[in-house]
Amino acid sequence: MHITPLIWLITIAVTIAFFVFEFFVHVRKPHEPTIAESARWSVFYISLALLFGVGIGMVSGWNFGGEYFAGYLTEKALSIDNLFVFLIVMTGFAVPKAFQQKVLMIGIIIALIMRGAFIAVGATLIENVSWIFYIFGALLLVLAYRQAFSDHESDPANGKIVKFARKVLPITDDYHGDKIAVKIDGKRFFTPMLLTIVAIGFIDLVFAVDSIPAIYGLTNEAYIVFTANAFALMGLRQLYFLIGGLLERLVYLAQGLAVILAFIGVKLVFHALHVNELPFINGGQHVEWAPEIPIWFSLVFIGLTIAVATVLSLRKTRGDARRDEVEVAADAKEGRL
Numbered sequence: 496m497h498i499t500p501l502i503w504l505i506t507i508a509v510t511i512a513f514f515v516f517e518f519f520v521h522v523r524k525p526h527e528p529t530i531a532e533s534a535r536w537s538v539f540y541i542s543l544a545l546l547f548g549v550g551i552g553m554v555s556g557w558n559f560g561g562e563y564f565a566g567y568l569t570e571k572a573l574s575i576d577n578l579f580v581f582l583i584v585m586t587g588f589a590v591p592k593a594f595q596q597k598v599l600m601i602g603i604i605i606a607l608i609m610r611g612a613f614i615a616v617g618a619t620l621i622e623n624v625s626w627i628f629y630i631f632g633a634l635l636l637v638l639a640y641r642q643a644f645s646d647h648e649s650d651p652a653n654g655k656i657v658k659f660a661r662k663v664l665p666i667t668d669d670y671h672g673d674k675i676a677v678k679i680d681g682k683r684f685f686t687p688m689l690l691t692i693v694a695i696g697f698i699d700l701v702f703a704v705d706s707i708p709a710i711y712g713l714t715n716e717a718y719i720v721f722t723a724n725a726f727a728l729m730g731l732r733q734l735y736f737l738i739g740g741l742l743e744r745l746v747y748l749a750q751g752l753a754v755i756l757a758f759i760g761v762k763l764v765f766h767a768l769h770v771n772e773l774p775f776i777n778g779g780q781h782v783e784w785a786p787e788i789p790i791w792f793s794l795v796f797i798g799l800t801i802a803v804a805t806v807l808s809l810r811k812t813r814g815d816a817r818r819d820e821v822e823v824a825a826d827a828k829e830g831r832l
Contacts, residue, residue: 496555496559496716496718496719498716498718502718503718506718506721506722506725510607510725510729513729514600514603514604514607517600517732518600521536521596521732522596522597522600522732525593525594525596525597525672525673527592527593527595527596527736528596528733528736530736530737532733533733533734533736533737534733534737536730536733537730537733537734537737539730540726540729540730540733541730543726543729544567544726544727544729547563547722547726548560548563548564548567551563551719551722558790559714559716559719561790561791561793561794562713562714562716562719562790563714563719563722563723564794565713565714565790565793565794565797566710566713566714566719566720566723566724567723567726567727568794568797568798568801569706569709569710569713569723569755569759569797570706570709570710570723570724570727571727572748572751572752572755572797572801573702573705573706573709573727573752574727574728574731575734575738575745575748576702576748576749576752577606577698577699577702577731578731578734578735578738579745579748580698580702581599581602581695581698581735582735584691584694584695584698585598585691587694588687588690588691588694589687590670590687590688590691591670593673594670594672594673594688595735595736596732597673597688598688598691598692598695599731599732599735600732601692601695602692602695602696602698602699603728603731603732605692605695605696605699606699606702606703606728607724607725607728609699609700609703610703610706610707610724610728611721611724613703613704613707614707614717614720614721614724615717617707617708617711617717617720618717618720621711621715625767625770625771625772626767626771626772626773628763628764628766628767628770629763629764629767629773631708631711631712631760631763632712632760632761632762632763632764632766632767633760633764634704634708634760635708635709635712635756635757635759635760635763636756636757636760636761636764638704638705638708638756638760639753639754639756639757639760640753640757642705642749642750642752642753642756643749643750643753657690657693657694660689660690660693661690664685664689665682665683665684665685666684666685666686666687666689666690667679667684667685667686667687668687669686669687670686670687670688671686673688674686674688675688675689675692676689705756706724707720707724708759708763709755709756709759710723710724711763712759712760712762712763712766713759713762713790713793714790744808744809744812745804745805745808745809746808746811746812747804747805747807747808747811748804748805748808750804751800751801751803751804751805752804754800754804755796755797755800755801758793758796758797758800759793762788762793765785765786765787765788766785766787768781768782768785769781769782769783769785769786769787
């Protein structure tokens, strides 16, 4: 896949333009988006991402198109999990609904910058160090295990970084609109808005460690890695308000993501064996029996895993709700008796 510096420049410029547009049209004036507004823009950004993938397939070949779609699906699923943690952060800091857009926007921009840096480092490592695939594969298997058994129950308002920020910075107890800093009696104070952004920035760093090795397990093309990440983050703000209630019902999303990360981890290890140059593994020769998992299989596997996790999550929460209704009705009946 041949991507010229001009195409890179245009892509980055258009990405920045979208976020500038988002800020001035939607975020600059604090308000809580309606469901209709969030739905329209979510559909717009998802459609744009899918059209871009079709464009890659038509111009560069459907193997690259498949890599993009597999990467986009994976990054979107990881981003939705990211949203779940954002929801916990917003609740922990009691961010007013009208100001949550600004926090999300800043968080998404931080995420894109961090992922961009990780993409550049990853591309350099892959080009110069073939055994890095062993490291990426092992990292994803560890992350898959942690993802499977994470409960997202930690309180971000009491995290170590936030506690450190509270010690070294003068922080007000209350919000002052959507301002990050205010002057009180001639002295400058920071508001809880800054602490929220600090917490989200740290979360973005953690998720970048997950997402970049994961997508490099699906494609070696830095351009596909960047665009899949950019499109996964575009519209994430609207998606937060659209599926805010649904996030709590996706109880098996973490397990689904764990399966995906483990699958990509195994795929990376197989690829590392296939291109092996380490002298203490097979005498430094390529391991011919190691299979190269085709991209179409990766795409189908990732799509099915997300679908199954979603269906099972909704079925479980619906069943739990019905059981609760039955128990409440039974308790009420016993009380009357």
